Amino acid sequence: MSNINPGPGGGPRQTDRWLEPGSTNALVIYILYLAGLVIGVTGIVGIVLAYINRGKAGGFVESHYTFLIRTFWIGLLYALISVVLMMLVIGFLLMFAAAVWFIARCILGLQALQRGEPVKNPQSWLLGQ
Secondary structure, eight states: OOOSOBOTTSSBOOOOGGGSSSHHHHHHHHHHHHHHTTSTHHHHHHHHHHHHHTTTSOTTHHHHHHHHHHHHHHHHHHHHHHHHHGGGSHHHHHHHHHHHHHHHHHHHHHHHHHHTOOOSOTTOSSOOO
16 A cells, blocks of 8 residues: 555645745745745744755755845844834834845845846845845
């Protein structure tokens, strides 16, 4: 007896590709990060997926995992600095700038991923270009 569960058509069930290391998984993480601006917990799910799959995908996708992990932690640092500076009012402007930076970084990463290209400078503190 086979331990492969039959899918809806009776054939073997495909695994959920979005959990496997690769470009589909990186795409899901980018989307989770962007959704995290509205629903905070999805960003945490995204960073966990990035850490789990880093080093397993190979090829151009590896630069995206590095970029995604750095985007999360640098974005968190910028947000914390902004929160502290909100007492001086400038923090509100900085929080807006950090959100714009985060969104731009995710969009540029998504575009490179869709073109099948690595992130040019995944170690960058700015936009990775």
